Amino acid sequence: MSSSFTKSAQPFDQEIVDIVDYVLDYEITSDLAYKTAWNCLLDTIGCGLEALEYPACTKLMGPIVEGVSTVNGVRVPGTNYELDPVQGAFNIGAAIRWLDFNDTWLAAEWGHPSDNLGAILATADWLSRNAATSGIASPTIKTVLTAMIKAHEIQGCIALENSFNKVGLDHVLLVKVASTAVVAEMMGLSRDQILNAVSLAWVDGQALRTYRHFPNAGSRKSWAAGDATSRAVRLALMAKAGEMGYPSVLSAKTWGFYDVSFQAKPFTFQRPYGSYVMENILFKISFPAEFHSQTGVEAAMTLHQWMNISGKSTEDISSVTIRTHEACIRIIDKQGPLNNPADRDHCIQYMVAVPLIFGRLTARDYEDNVAADPRIDALRAKIICVEDLSFTKDYHDPQKRSIANAITIAFADGSTSEEIVVEYPIGHARRRSEGIPLLIEKFKVNLNRIFDASQQERILALTLDYEQLINTPVDQFMDLLVKR
DSSP states (O other), X not given: OOSOXXXXXXXXXXXXHHHHHHHHHOOOOOHHHHHHHHHHHHHXXXXXXXXXXXXXXXXXXXOSSTTOOOTTOEEOTTSOOEEOHHHHHHHHHHHHHTTSOSOXXXXXXXXXXXXXXXXXXXXXXXXXXXXXXXXXXXXXXXXXXXXXXXXXXXHHHHHHHOOSGGGTBOTHHHHHHHHHHHHHHHTTOOHHHHHHHHHXXXXXXXXXXXXXXXXXXXXXXXXXXXXXXXXXXXXXXXXXXXXXXXXXXXXXXXXXXXXXXXXXXXXXXXXXXXXXXXXXXXXXXXXXXXXXXXXXXXXXXXXXXXXXXXXXXXXXXXXXXXXXXXXXXXXXXXXXXXXXXHHXXXXXXXXXXXXXXXXXXXXXXXXXXXXXXXXXXXXXXXXXXXXXXXXXXXXXXXTTXXXXXXXXXXXXXXXXXXXXXXXXXXXXXXXXXXXXXXXXXXXXXHHHHHSOHHHHHHHHHHHTOHHHHHTSBHHHHHHHTSOX
């Protein structure tokens, strides 16, 4: 068989063409998008630093073969690893997603667009360190922010109208597609090569959601995004080497993605690609919890304070009712045994019970030692979810995009609490002015987990100065984040 392939005369599916033309040709002019991407960059790196406190995460990190290092390799924030860009993307991506604390996008499909930073940052750092010998201009953090905005947009716009979870596929499919497109452009691939790369991402067998749900919920959901970003970098490099693409990968009868995996339905789109998704992204600021529960946890925290003032305790509770939206019920309404932290942080009953009892919800509260407290399961059994159709409607309304939860507590003495309603979490675009100062504090706390005071000061001096940061070469930025 010939080792080279001529270009196919078959046209690429329009959905792939639109992605590639957007990545190559669309100019981001929105200052709001860039400033939000700046905040997103800091928050996402901080989430990765916090994950380094968990051995379940760090055991998967480092080179794929112990002891191997790469000259001019990718640096992984909070570590001293030097890795090839494929494994670097896995490391950064897995740490980012491990604690379910980075940003979120909710639509027909949900997901975490900052997962793409694993591929973007690894590729940008690798290009930056090799710029002098490769003839490529050293990318700056402005390059990273641009790629983030575009990856967010690709993932988020496809997600608006197309539900992959309803056909059993995991949202990391969109991370792989979006990351492949933007890193291929960063590597300087031609339009034809990027078309090939994106088609290869769709050809892949896609991850099943079973690792997010009973009875198989487990830790793969914490490294699935790292896997997707590393695969994206690999596919872009293969396309750069001349690997062929598959033009009708989506639409081909019988064997294409639509017929095989999407119930023969082509994608539908609400809007063209621009900068909408980054401008409206949802930050997880207060709680490391699946996003459909964020407003429920906030309501539970308010009710915990009220119970303390009222002289009531969780032992006095006879029932708890959560008025919520359909997606919450479908994804995180769980009863029965919870087998591990990955199971617990996708159970709204658990995520409400813990703050009602303790007045907090941290990543450590999903660990076995906390979950062993018998009060948690006893209270979980008393918590029920009921759908409010207006909450579901507002969840899908592009002008609102609310994620509402309302909680009422009934007590054994016949009394009830006031219903506490929270429509928008603190990380929502409608609460930006309230949320961003807290996001910066979250970043500072996460820096303090890893770095000494002098290194924290150097990092903050750069990262909190927007104009200085966007003009900084990526390798210099990443060097600041190396664990000394």
